[in-house]
Amino acid sequence: MEPSAAIQHHRNHLRLGWRVVVILLLITSVLAFLGVSAVRQDAAILLKPESIRELLIMAGALVVVVVALVGVYSVMVDFVFWEGWMRGLPDPRDLFPALDPNTSGHRHYLVYLDGIHQSEEDHPPRVSEFLQHLEQAIDRDSLLVKGIEAYTITPVGLKSTPFAHWFWQRLFSLQEHHPNGWVRFLCSFCVQANNVIKVGISSDRRYGPVMNYELALKIARRLAAIGFHPSRASRVVLVGYSGGGEMAIGAAAMLQKLCHVPVHVITVCGVFSGNGDLETLEHVSMVVGSKDPVAALGRIAYPGRLPLLPLSNWNRWLTYGRLHRYEIPAMSHNGNSGPFSRDYRDKVVAAICSELALTQAG
């Protein structure tokens, strides 16, 4: 087809679309006019304060029920995987079978767990650039492991999730290609809401252990695939950004048991509960921005990190654990003043490298 003909065809297609929209709007307006005239009295009753209050109560109750059901569904997937009904749950004994002479010579493994914006294994361009910088800054004995989807428990990403892959594929397609900005925003919101739910499950005292175990298994399998072996490696460092911080702290103790090496955690602008099993962890460090409202809000949303609850896992760990805090002045949570921005990424990388050097010596 000629380019001009293609353009003409596209233009005709758009015109037809507009005509359909205008006709539909007209029909809707006429119907609405007739409808309002017919139910004017009922509409007047609906606008009364009592009716509005009742409507708001109903809407509030509906939101609570829907949020609860979505959470239950999300937990259900984790437990179905745990039961082995979805297959793919490996036996921890078979993770690192025998030492292959060709295995990687690295001793330190840095595993990056992204924030709740993550929808696929590939990171957004800004995060990828940051990770390139980090990769160049760490020593030769260390290997940076990227592209782990922290918010799915199965080895595959959301796009290939059993039972729901069609939904996620459609959602990602709309998120990337839909011409309407609001639709893209809504799809992006849905992806992030799913990840926020996973952060909530990870921090839940009832469900967290099973989900964190599944995530630890996923990370251990990935490490095994790139040549990690407990007899050669000396440690694994989980670097979690934002909600990834919660996933890192949640999975760390289990990962330590599975990999038989010490696991350290570094959170970058981390939002985490402090409910995780920290007892066996030696080092946890936080890279924080002085102008990060999200991390500050997370501290309020998760009361386990407030001094008011001295018996919480986090506060008990603080009495004997080693917390290193790196505050970067004027850094925010994301965007142009976030940790991946040009202004701050070098400072964040420097903080991570300082922590690696410090804990390596320790």
Next chain:
Amino acid sequence: MLDPVGFPLSALLESMVQTMLAMDTGLGLVIGVGLSMSASHLFSLLANRLCLRQIALQMVLDALVLSLALSLGILCHSLMLTLMEHVPPQPIMMANRMGAALWPGLFYVLVAAPYISDLIAVTLLAWIHLNVMLLLQVHYGIPLQEGLVVSLPGFVLALVLIALVFAQRWRTSYNTLAREVGR
């Protein structure tokens, strides 16, 4: 029927009382609430890696134990009424009168939801407790402040028993997980 506490609040309490009186339900509701509570910790049974038949059996058993805990709570209310207000002990009649107070517990299954579970649980339990106080006022003419004292021991007893059942189930599931990782 109720003391005027301020118009919107007293109207709300009055409507809550009318709802409960209109329900015309008695102790039978306890079983429904027990089932709902039992269903809220279904996932702890899944974490134990039980088969479907075992899960169903455990759920029914837990529902009965939880119903018993709630019934014991009501029995405790009856004893407190006898001790404090000198009302002759009539546990069956009292249970039938107070049973309707438990209706918010039918939604206890929502406590299974992560991250908002504590909020839902506290709201539902507080609601049940308020209902008990209101019914004590309606049926026995006990003011709300005194009703709080009368109903508190039974409420605490029921809560402790429920917490014990839940904690036992989750502890078993953690043991299963520990075995899985440690082997």
